[in-house]
Amino acid sequence: MSSSQMSRGECGTEPGLRAHADPRVRRRGVPAPARTWAVAASAALLATALAGCGSDSEQEPSAGSPAEFKGRGPITLATGKDTTRTIQGQLDRWNKSHPDEKVTLVELPESADQQRQQFIQNAQTRSDAYTVLNLDPIWVAEFAANQWVDQLPADKFPLDKMLPAVVKTGQYFNKQYAIPYNTNAGLLFYREDLLDKAGAKPPTTWKEMKETCAKVAELPEGKGVDCYAGQFDKYEGLTVNFSEAVASAGGTVVDARGKATVDTPAAKQGLRFLAEGFKDGTFPKESSTFQEEDGRRAFQSGKLVFHRQWPYQWALAGAKDGSSKVAGKFGVAPLPGLEGPGTSSLGGLDLAVSKFAKNKATALDFIKFFSNEANARTNLKASSAAPPYTDLYDDPELRKQFPYLDTLKTSLTNATPRPAVVQYGDATAAIQESAAAALNGSTSVDAALAEMQRNLSAAIAEK
Structure with missing residues (x-):
């Protein structure tokens, strides 16, 4: 969230329905509390080894078993700030029918980086304050490797009804440590009314997008409307946007062998698109500090022609209560790319059980309820959150209410899963530092990528 509003996030192997590469995830000790961790929602794609399986040289973590899910009573759900305002209603339904096993919502900060830090601090102190953890999928490998979460009984969940790649986001060594709550892919929100007046169609390339913005700028209605924004602040969102570019x-x-590959012509073209966007005014200067909600507010207030965002924006931007100036005036398309439609990162949220929690039998039953298809449907209707269940994308009623579902399914199908590297914090920090320097113009694209290649390679090599 990616990113990390409730339905973001930024999110692991989610619905880019591609098989995971053979992961070479390294396990190491618990990170120091003082360390700076850059994390997500949403979501970035260091297209490398994923957590679905491991190398022979790795030590498989000692996992919990279903028999250890004992104890009933009150539990907590720790999750990023619920900007969709949908979670408490679901908890109320559970609590009404489970008066002796009530779930208390623990809202962590909106920032994914801060969420991850608090999750880690809770694990380091072996605290039972958090029972069920709503994790960005990219964290699952690290939490499983460090034995901060329990292995879950996969056969107790309807995983066969979910998008296969989404299910894998919760796996480590081919065992299930987390259950998908929702999934995510980046989309291009655009002002349909302005494009219609400019005689333009949704762009499929970066060049077309800039040309369309030039046409819109010539319209009386285009005065004061900036071209494009994404998530460019120096946090996980920047990793997502850089990786998508x-x-x-x-x-x-x-790459699939786990080697950093940002010293290539393609990587240079991607970063150059972002850096030149700020240099030539395609991206407004203030968007250099945009996270998801900043951009959403800008788009909703009519200040952007195009906005890269997670699906949750659909419900908020379309609100007819006066909070959105673009309600009924926007559409959704796949992200544009260099020569054709682009590729999204994967986001979402996965539910896990803390190794140090009490009342784990209750926790297991709650995850079954909280992640079920009925709630996924409710979440889609209430907040346009992308569901993990395959059938919902082809449901006639839902497709009528959410005409972008076909576009979302296509984006999910073509998305690239992020690698569940245990030391992901170090890898994403390396990306953010160098990418930010290129975007603010303090270093050249070539120099930024050379530095990123060195630091990313070092992060991957950590053991």
């Missing part, structure tokens, strides 16, 4: 130019950030 590289993938949309035909490159990778980390």
